[in-house]
Amino acid sequence: MKYKVNFLIVALLFVQGLVNAQERLIQKGNEKFDSYSFSPAIDIYKKVMDKGYVSADLLRKLGNSYYYNADYTDAAETYKKLVADYSLEVTPEDYFKYAQSLKTIGEYDTSKSIMNKFIEVTKGDGRATAYDADRDFMSEIKENSGRYNLRPFAYNSPYSDFAPSFYKEGIIFSSDRDTGNFARYRHTWNAKDFLDLYEVNVDSASMDNVKKLDKNVNTRYHESTSVVTKDGKTMYFTRNNSEKRKTVKDDKGIVRLKILRAVLTDEGIWGEVEDLPFNSDSYSTANPALSPDEKTLYFASDMPGTFGASDLYRVTINKDRTFGTPQNLGPNINTEARETFPYVTSEEILYFSSDGHPGLGGLDVFATKIKRQDFTGKVLNVGKPINSKSDDFTFIFNEEQRTGYMASNREGGLGFDDIYSFTETRPLAFDCLQKVTGTVRDKISNKLLVGATIKVIDENNEELLSTITDSDGNYSLELDCTKGNFVRALMEGYVPFEEYIGISDGKPKIIDFYLERDNITAGFGDDLAKLLQLSTIYFDFDKYDIKKVSEVEIEKVIAAMEKYPSLKLKINSHTDSRGPAAYNLWLSQKRAESTVNYMIKKGISKNRLVSEGFGEKKLLNECSDGVRCTTDRHDVNRRSEFIIQE
Incomplete structure (x- = not known):
């Protein structure tokens, strides 16, 4: 009996030891995951699962590690197991990444089904709104596709080459070609890939034309995503947080990214770099881009106030080279996922990469008009072949020449990430x-x-x-x-x-x-008939009853008096010189009175109206008695006046 008890204790201690070992292994994997070291995290999580330990949290982190490491096939398989075995613990974010992974590997129908589940369990998420508002977004992508001729960049390497920016007769780009790192750029705030900046004259056909930038820019750490001012004298670029040649980690042990500024010296080399005031040790800023007038810097960040994993921001560059306060571009552009790699064209079209807006999979390139600093315009997916099932990013475009560059980790490339040049054959149809x-x-x-x-x-x-x-x-x-x-x-x-x-x-x-x-009563003594440009008030020959055709004109006068209650009028009636003068005087008086009576019947107070007939006393031309005139000349004198009274 004693031996049995001892054996049981040993067995329990052994099992407890195994559990403790697995817990330590999981803790180590979580540490790697939290510091964006996704490849080591994947190895650790798989080792734990091989020993029979599986949980929703482990599957989630393993799937996310694959996702952020751009291994969408394994990500989809992992999320599938999470959804199938732990349905009650699946989060909206799990559904979203699962749908994105499926879309990236071309399983669009299943992706749409999972995205519908994401929409069902999500309220107020901009990504759900975008998909729900336009279920047929694939038709829009198809409509925008086929507008580019895409070619592999002649200077790609078997490593990672991306982040092109225009510079002189060529481009500056980022690469790990000289490090032998073979580490895929993960498009997160990962500072593990030790990248450098290179420049190349694209008119040269020699690989020897590719040169590293000065040592003041390139260090033993990570430099990427740059932009140079039009005069070629100032460069903004991304570097991981470091001080005195040592990396600086935040309280989670993560090496963050910062945007730095370098100025070209008189000797033609990049001088000492300076930190920008909105950088921080606790969050990342990266991927700088300039507005056409170079008064605004655009960038990506996960600073407090960010909607998702990373958002796009802008900050004013003052005349004295200081900076304003960074401003988030808002929920129309930024989603709960990743928005990054901005670029602004001369016509103020913002291009950026996102996996939060409806796309083909992974990061897609999107565009929106931002003229007059308006960030509420329609966001369009630029379509194939710029976008693919994989990650497509760092898009730049010269609108005058209709040419540009971008990068992608799509299949068929020379390295892990490759640069492609392109020519636009048809402009994107932004305008509605x-x-x-x-x-x-x-x-x-x-x-x-x-x-x-x-x-x-x-x-x-x-x-x-x-x-x-x-x-x-x-x-x-x-x-x-x-x-x-x-x-x-x-x-x-x-x-x-x-x-x-x-x-x-x-x-x-x-x-x-x-x-x-604007002030119809201002001109006392003016003729309202002229102001209103009334037609002639006609009466039948030898009669003073108002004709139907003239009622329309008098109604315009009535409308004016209703609009302006203080308006008072004197209605004057005139005849031409044909006929006896006394008769004409009587007839004109009757016609003036008839007009007033008509207006009173229509509701105008008689206290606001007076009338007078002048007969032929106030002719407007020489057509008096005994003067031969045409009918048209006589008609000029046959008129009604509506004189504004005080």
Whole structure:
């Protein structure tokens, strides 16, 4: 019995020892995972699983290690096991990475099914909104595809080559070719890959043309993703956090990344580099890009306030070379996943890589217009062949020449990451243009207003464009239907009027403006008939009943009096010289009174109206008694006046 007890104790101690050993091994794997050392983490997690220990957390971290190490096939298999064996412990992020992995290996139908599960369990996640709002995003990608001729870069190596940036007659790029590291760049805040910056004149056919940058830029650590100002004198680039030739780790033991600035000396070499004030030991900043006017620096970071794994930011570069406060580009561009590698073209189109927006798998290249610092425009996937099932990133583009470079870890490349050059054959169709047409009229007289100004004002009250009405009072313009805008009509002497047009599907829209006089009662003694440009008030021959055709004109006067309650009028009636003068005087008085009575019946107070007939006393031309005139000349004198009274 004693031997049995001793054996049981030994067995229990042995089992406990095995458990403790596995726990220590898992802890070591977690340490590697937390420091972004994914390859060692994978080896450790697999070793634990081979010994029969499996959990949801272990599968999740193993799958994420494969995912961030760009091994999407093994990632998909691992997530599949997680979902199948631990369904109650699956998180929304697990579903998302599983769907992304499936998409990357070409299993689009299964990927869509998993993405639908992600949408079901997620509320308020921008990625779910993007997929849910446009289920047929693959059609959009297909529409944007086929616009580039893609070629492998002549200077690729069997190692990692990526992050091209324009420089002189060639490019600067990042590579680990001289380190023999053979470590795939993982597109995370991993600082384990010891990369250097190289420059090459692309017009040369010799590999000897590839040269390392100065030692002030390249160190024994990690340098990548650069941008140089147009004058070639200032360079911003990424380096891992180091001080006095030693790496600096944060409180989690992670070596973060920083953006540095170097200035070209008079000797033509890069001088001492300087740290930028918004860098930190506790988070990473990386992948710098400049705005066309070089007054804004764009970059990627996981600083506090970031939506996902990494977001895109911008910061103002002041005239004295200091910097403003970094600003997140917002939820339209940034998702809960990875946004990184920004590039801004001369036409202010922002290109960047993301695995949060709908794509083909891994990191895809996306584009959006950011004119006037607006980051709410539609984000478009640039399509194949720039994008693939693998990671596609570090896209740069010369819009004048329609050429550029990008990098990818797709199959068929020479190294782990390869640079490709390309030519754009068809521009990306960013614009959703909505045609807006219409007329501008006087609100009371209905007269078409020629030369009226039509302005388009955005929601920040900035004028975007303007036009004027033609000889027929018509205008025509096109609006960006992905944004809300105000269309405003202006004319001297009239009160401006505007109408808001929100985001739309781009269908044509008609807006007719009816402008009001800005102060119709200002001109005492003026003839309202002239201001309203009324047609002649006609009466039948030898009668004073108002004809139907003239009622329309008098209604315009009534509308003016209803609009301006203080307006008082004196209605004057005139005849020509034909017929006896006394009769003409009587007839004109009757016609004036008839007009007043008509207006009173329509609701205008009689206290605001007076009338007087002048007969032929106030002729406008020489057609008096005894003077031979044409009918047209006589008609000039047959008129009604609506004189504004004090």
